[in-house]
Amino acid sequence: KNQVEQSPQSLIILEGKNCTLQCNYTVSPFSNLRWYKQDTGRGPVSLTIMTFSENTKSNGRYTATLDADTKQSSLHITASQLSDSASYICVVSELTGTASKLTFGTGTRLQVTL
Amino acid sequence: GAVVSQHPSRVICKSGTSVKIECRSLDFQATTMFWYRQFPKQSLMLMATSNEGSKATYEQGVEKDKFLINHASLTLSTLTVTSAHPEDSSFYICSARTEGDQPQHFGDGTRLSIL
Numbered sequence: 001k002n003q004v005e006q007s008p009q010s011l012i013i014l015e016g017k018n019c020t021l022q023c024n025y026t027v028s029p030f031s032n033l034r035w036y037k038q039d040t041g042r043g044p045v046s047l048t049i050m051t052f053s054e055n056t057k058s059n060g061r062y063t064a065t066l067d068a069d070t071k072q073s074s075l076h077i078t079a080s081q082l083s084d085s086a087s088y089i090c091v092v093s094e095l096t097g098t099a100s101k102l103t104f105g106t107g108t109r110l111q112v113t114l
Numbered sequence: 115g116a117v118v119s120q121h122p123s124r125v126i127c128k129s130g131t132s133v134k135i136e137c138r139s140l141d142f143q144a145t146t147m148f149w150y151r152q153f154p155k156q157s158l159m160l161m162a163t164s165n166e167g168s169k170a171t172y173e174q175g176v177e178k179d180k181f182l183i184n185h186a187s188l189t190l191s192t193l194t195v196t197s198a199h200p201e202d203s204s205f206y207i208c209s210a211r212t213e214g215d216q217p218q219h220f221g222d223g224t225r226l227s228i229l
Binding site: 034036041042043044045046049089102104105106107109 | 118120155156157158159160205207209217218220221222223225
């Protein structure tokens with residue numbers, strides 16, 4: 001069964017600090033991996049997308065890494081801001097024929113405090 | 115670009131009421147739309163996949179007679195929760211994509227509360 005596991009489940013950090021969120025997956029065949037940010041009561045918003053051949057991708061203060069051999073990904077947030085408080089969801093896409101099927105992680109709830 | 119609008123954002127109604135939620139792709143044609151349900155502190159769970167002009171494909175355990183999905187055009191899909199009960203209270207999110215392996219774009223969700 002395809003699974004996506006994220007750690008930690010929740011995290012509290014001080015504003016300005018860095019943090020790294022982890023994602024391990026067993027999805028196969030792998031198509032791509034996305035990190036989403038979901039604010040409370042809102043829909044997920046894509047931060048980064050990585051395909052099999054990509055190791056690192058940045059989007060502002062967000063940097064995602066992917067190790068397709070070990071099936072691990074991380075999302076590093078630099079110089080955190082209060083507005084970074086949200087759930088971060090790792091989503092892995094499985095290529096099935098001409099369409100893709102998504103497997104969602106349970107997310108990491110990040111709280112940035114003063 | 116790639117905006118998905120979901121309406122209403124919040125619904126509170128009595129048990130037994132049927133509730134319709136709309137999902138629109140505002141600036142692209144959505145060949146496929148997806149409906150998800152999310153309970154507190156849990157991840158999104160796919161309920162069904164709908165392709166324009168055809169019947170929706172429901173995930174295992176999702177009652178198709180209770181969650182009616184219509185995808186009549188390339189920009190609109192609706193989810194109707196029929197005879198809603200308190201256990202149907204949840205956060206319902208739709209997403210849309212053009213085709214194949216193109217990314218899904220998510221709406222902002224509908225918070226459904228059944229009293």
